[in-house]
Structures are given as structure tokens and as C-alpha cells.
Amino acid sequence: MRRIDLIILHCSATKAGQHYSFRRCKEDHLLRGWADIGYHFYITCNGQVHEGRPLWMAGAHCRGYNKHSIGICYEGGIDATGHAADTRTLEQRQSLRALLTRLHDQYPAAVIMGHRDLSPDRNRDGRITPDEWLKQCPAFDAIEEYIDLQPARLVDARSDAF
Numbered sequence: 820m821r822r823i824d825l826i827i828l829h830c831s832a833t834k835a836g837q838h839y840s841f842r843r844c845k846e847d848h849l850l851r852g853w854a855d856i857g858y859h860f861y862i863t864c865n866g867q868v869h870e871g872r873p874l875w876m877a878g879a880h881c882r883g884y885n886k887h888s889i890g891i892c893y894e895g896g897i898d899a900t901g902h903a904a905d906t907r908t909l910e911q912r913q914s915l916r917a918l919l920t921r922l923h924d925q926y927p928a929a930v931i932m933g934h935r936d937l938s939p940d941r942n943r944d945g946r947i948t949p950d951e952w953l954k955q956c957p958a959f960d961a962i963e964e965y966i967d968l969q970p971a972r973l974v975d976a977r978s979d980a981f
Contacts, residue, residue: 821874823874823888823926824888824929825884825887825888825889826888826889826891826919826926826930826931827890827934828893828933828961829890829893829933830896830897830903831893831896834895834897834898834899834901835895835906836864836899838864839894841863841869841871844856854879855871855872855876855879856872857878857879858871858878858891858892859872859873859874859889860889860892860918861891861892861893861894863894863911864908866910866913872890874889881934889929891915893911893957894911895907895911896955896956896958897958903956904958905959927970928970929970930962931965931968932962933960933962934957935954935955935956
């Protein structure tokens with residue numbers, strides 16, 4: 820079994836209400852020459868959780884981190900004007916929390932974060948701030964939203980910083 824220390828959340832970067840199915844995402848990834856969809860899970864607007872790559876296989880969702888992470892993508896992430904926005908439906912929110920709870924039980928040491936949180940720390944101050952994000956994905960603060968599912972070491976470290 821692979822060592823898993825990160826669960827990385829993504830959005831499909833499609834407009835709210837624009838259908839981008841699991842099948843379409845997988846087809847797009849296969850057209851890139853990948854072996855499969857890059858994510859381990861994909862959550863459509865109706866809250867359905869689709870299983871992508873098996874967990875034993877490294878994903879193709881976050882360069883430099885695929886070997887030791889699980890990738891989860893939700894359909895959406897862009898508002899009607901084309902800007903990054905948390906467009907998750909109630910069903911997606913519920914399904915994502917249930918999935919993360921299950922994964923947390925399996926991998927309690929894994930930190931849950933957004934793709935944007937793995938951008939380079941350009942000013943080397945030890946924090947990734949919005950001006951350093953390479954992407955807005957997943958368009959919400961995953962670390963904070965799922966603080967109750969984070970490993971104790973992360974919660975303690977964040978408490979010490981304030």
C-alpha cells in the first residue's frame with residue numbers, strides 16, 4: 820500500500836451549472852495520454868461520488884505530490900462571470916464530507932488541503948498566501964473547512980501560529 824500523507828482537493832474549473840461528467844473528465848485525461856483519470860474520486864453536482872484511479876495507484880492531479888496523496892475533484896469551481904468560486908452544491912458538500920470522513924478513518928495522518936495550498940512559497944515566509952497561489956483550486960479553504968478531520972499535529976501547529 821502507498822504511504823498517504825495528503826488528501827488534495829480540486830475543482831474541475833467549470834462554471835456552475837455547466838455539466839462536466841466523470842466520464843468526460845476521464846476522457847479528457849486519457850486524451851492527454853494518461854493511464855486513467857488523474858483523480859481517485861470525482862464528485863458531480865448531484866453529489867454522486869465516482870471512483871477514479873484505485874487508491875493503490877498514484878494519481879495525476881498535483882505534480883510533485885501524486886506519489887503520496889489522494890486526489891479528489893468536485894465538478895464546478897467557476898462562477899457565471901468566469902472567476903474562481905466555491906460552487907459546490909449541498910449534495911457535493913455532504914458527499915465530500917462523508918468521503919473525507921471515511922478517508923480520514925483510513926489515513927488519520929493525512930492532511931486535507933486544496934491544490935492551491937501546494938503552490939510555492941515564493942517569499943519563503945513559511946506560509947502560502949493568496950498572492951502566491953498558482954491556481955485558485957478548489958476555490959475554498961479546505962484546510963480550515965475540514966479542521967475537524969485534520970491530524971492533531973496540524974491543528975496544534977495552526978494554534979501555535981496565532
